[in-house]
Amino acid sequence: MNRRNAHLITLLILALSAPLGGCDATARLSEQEHIQRAKDFEDKGNLKSSIIELKNAIQKNPDSPQARLLLGQVYLKAGFGAEAEKELLRAQQLGISRDSIAPQLGEALLLMGEHQRLLDEIQSNDKLSSVNQARILALRANAMLATGQVRDACDLFQSAQAIDASHPSSYWGLALCAVIERDPAKARTLLDAALKLPQQQSQTLVYIGDLEQLNASLEGALKAYDSALKIDPENLQARYNRVPALLRAGKNEAAAKEIARLRERAPNFAQTHYLTALFDYSQEKYPEARDALQQAFKFAPDHPPSLMLAAMTAHALESYQQAETYIGRFLARFPGNKQAIKVLATTQIRLKQPEKA
Template sequence: MALLVPAGSGASAVPAVVEAYIHQREGNAEAALDALERALDEDPSSAFLRAEIARTLGRERRYDEALAVVSEGLSVRPDHPDLLLLRAQLLQVLGRSEEAAEAASRAAQAGAGDRAYDLAVRIRESLGQVDEALELARAWAEASGSADAWFARGRLLGRAGRTDEARTALRRALDKDPNHRAALRALAGLEAEAGNAAQAEGLYRRVIEVNPHDVEARFRLGQVLLKQGRVDEALEVFEAAERWSGGDPTLRFRLGVLLLQEDRPAEAETVFRTMAQAHADDPRAWYLLGVSLLAQEKYAEALDALGRVPESAEEYPDALVRRAIALDSLDRADEARKLLEGWLADHPDDEEVTLALVGFWEDRGEFRKGVEVLERYLADHPTRNSRVYFTLGVLYDKLKDWAKSVEAMKRALELNPDDPYALNYLGYTYAEQGIHLDEAERLLLKALDLKPGDGFITDSLGWVYYKQGRYEEAADTLRKALEAQPEDPVIWEHLGDALVRLGRDEDAAEAYRKALEFAPDSESVRGKLEALE
């Protein structure tokens, strides 16, 4: 509570306000409220006193009462900025976000300043109303030009994917306040995402210089260094972050996971082995140790680590699948199968383990058994997981049952219309069958929009062009596919076929020779080459 009463408050109210302040310091909210009520009797038009009563009620979590007091004040002073801001804060606490956003905007327009704008922007952002939040941030920046305003605008522009504008706004924030940590971190994040490692590194170091306690900035700096392959420097930064955090074990886990993501399983193993030894009862440590060992093909050690994950742990089903992989890799396939089947006997609704068992049969060329597992699962467990139908479609394709493969792929796309792999599979299947070629082209162009430059999808599109008789386009497209997948024999064969149609037999023969270089046992390609020679 403020001790000084603003000018305009009745002088007779001052003793009661001072008394309320003393009671507030003593923690006696009821006595403070009683004194403030007496002060309000002396000065009934005081917005200041109503705001103090509302704040005191709010501290006691009597939010509805506080809001009623503020509303009474606004009936007399409808444009009072402090009351409007207080109303917005109370409405937010009560979960009435839309009303809170409107009240905060009114408070900002009435002159409540940065706090009102900031609240209005954050509420709109939390409601997913990014455009509205951006407009508020623009108005805020024009009204005050503060670093916080430009930071809010930059953060929102980044969220909207308008990266260049976001950078500009964040730099404006830093022009206003070179030590604005949030703007420094946000700009560093944008540069890191864009692959501008040097800029990101410099910005994160600046954040740490401004606030050495910023553990998250240290972790992000380590991440940037790790992506550059500067492992020793990164580990030093991570160790410093851990020291500044007071030994927070979650940082160790995050480091280990990051090392796994960066395909550094040996370093991850070191991290998780230390964690497992220090926290032997933590299943996450054993699980992640097992993952890092499995990635290094240390199957026996991985089997031991994963076996220490108890069945009660959240990680257990995935640990079980990885145990099966380790067993299979140790030529203990029967044990792997029994492990998966045993779990499914008691947990028939476990979709991930079901898919693992399907993968077990697929790896052995037992496609029919894989289909039986999935069909049995789908009969009892309707799913929204497109991957289940995609897997089923692949198995039917390998069984050369193209009608059922197409049916499954269509179902996968109903569940996930933007799955580039299902789009590619269906498009290529149509091309192979020489049917629905216009539809195949549409599917594959969409797949390429989702995964630009993908060599296999580009090959499928080139093959559609070939089937349509558009041989020049086919050859050009297949060459683009080879830029991404220069050692794929199928793409070289497809290119050879297109070149034959164009009458360029010498170039076609060279393409077939490249296909044989990568698939020397291909009788189909050998026959085509012999026909040209």
């Protein structure tokens, strides 16, 4: 072997061994070192790397209640309800008290759309701190809203705030009740009060953005969503709700870029595929919208916005029977929705069923 080939082989060996050395350094970290790295990543808003570090900690010690609990909490922050529930329940099996994680389990169920399970399984009790009692009441109120128990839900939000006024969730709920009562000024007052609290300001700004959208103030909505993302770049809800505002403002290119981020960041969420369909629908690309909605239904078969858009898309494609089916499923959950009733009426006229319209 000549000297030149020997040098090349030496360089190749060094190049191949360099990454392995890096892996060995990480492999030597202890469970607690991985957990600390995970916390550091979480503090910087890098949830993906935090999840990786916690999984590494669990590889070192599968029975670590601390790592399981933290992983469940980070999954919640990232919006992964099912994954969060799994880790939180495993943490409970390993010794974490049920009462201490009950609010987080409720949040996981809410993310999953498991509203009845939340009402059945997550209860408040006198053993809980006032903070956790209020959080659970607010979670139950959200589940009641989703199941059509509006008056009871609003009463429960009021009870949650009376127990502990330091958590923003009751303010968010009462603001939603004010919107239902057609009192946007009261809703804004409640959200402004929530924004003064130190907790979850990013999420409060999302609700302010939603209220601005309802009031047709697209500039105000986008400003609120952008402020939310400055505080927490990982806030999926801010990115989701930003897309319709961008479309309504005619900022299609910005909307497309946001959807592309979501498809990369959250490909397994119904809302991501719904927004893809909404974009296609706005461009009159109805077959593409239909296909995107089918993807949404794989992850959430009864996702309300997708059901409504699926009915409108089927109507545009002159698939009136299918449109009637979708809108019927939507109305089964929201029987008084005026837009849905209008879509159903026009569909039944197309089906030559004017007596039903």
